[in-house]
């Protein structure tokens with residue numbers, strides 16, 4: 001009798017574990033039509049927004065490299081995430097208080113790992129020169145309102161590229177992206193939606209999709225209904241997450257057009273992606 005009780009407990013327990021998602025086995029998800037974007041480069045395996053992370057993104061066969069852009073004190077377009085250099089370099093202060101020559105002296109690799117000591121900051125110009133012909137580029141303008149004229153500088157740089165179909169500009173700043181669209185109508189732009197603003201009314205979807213090709217969300221703040229509404233207006237949706245291990249599975253479930261990921265759960269070389277649930 002005791003044997004049967006134990007057996008029943010084991011079977012019921014296993015069913016509960018399975019139903020509650022505690023089954024930690026890798027699951028394969030097929031996502032043939034979904035684009036992959038290496039968030040700040042392949043930033044789970046190399047220091048974010050560096051040449052090394054971008055090269056790794058290409059090696060891992062990302063469709064696009066995502067990067068963040070600011071202006072230096074002397075007006076150069078430079079690649080870094082934060083508006084201060086403290087977290088990712090051996091120095092302290094606002095990027096906008098350093099000239100490009102000064103920024104080039106900073107080590108952007110060592111805070112991640114000694115293995116990357118000596119990595120130096122890239123300009124947007126250099127990123128385009130080195131990677132434009134290899135992979136798509138998703139360029140985020142960080143706090144563009146703090147850098148008057150940044151849209152014109154980016155437009156002038158991109159005018160040097162006849163075909164901009166493999167480049168996307170994005171920002172949390174809607175007006176900045178509206179301006180980019182006016183400056184370069186052929187360029188695809190994306191609007192990043194803050195988690196606190198994730199419910200978009202029909203009117204705002206209509207307004208955003210009138211100039212933006214992409215409307216991009218943190219994966220934890222979107223649902224399939226919102227994706228369907230944006231698709232119905234002709235827009236596309238990208239989702240990102242830094243921590244959610246279910247990013248790829250959710251993206252697949254919601255039917256979005258691409259995932260922006262640091263590649264901690266990175267796709268294999270074929271369209272079958274591995275994801276932990």
Ligand code: G3P
Pocket residue numbers: 039066068081140192240260
């Ligand atoms: O591309 C989406 C994502 O990059 C936005 O967040 O903070 O990583 O720039 P953040």
Ligand code: CA
Pocket residue numbers: 040066067068140
């Ligand atoms: Ca970004």
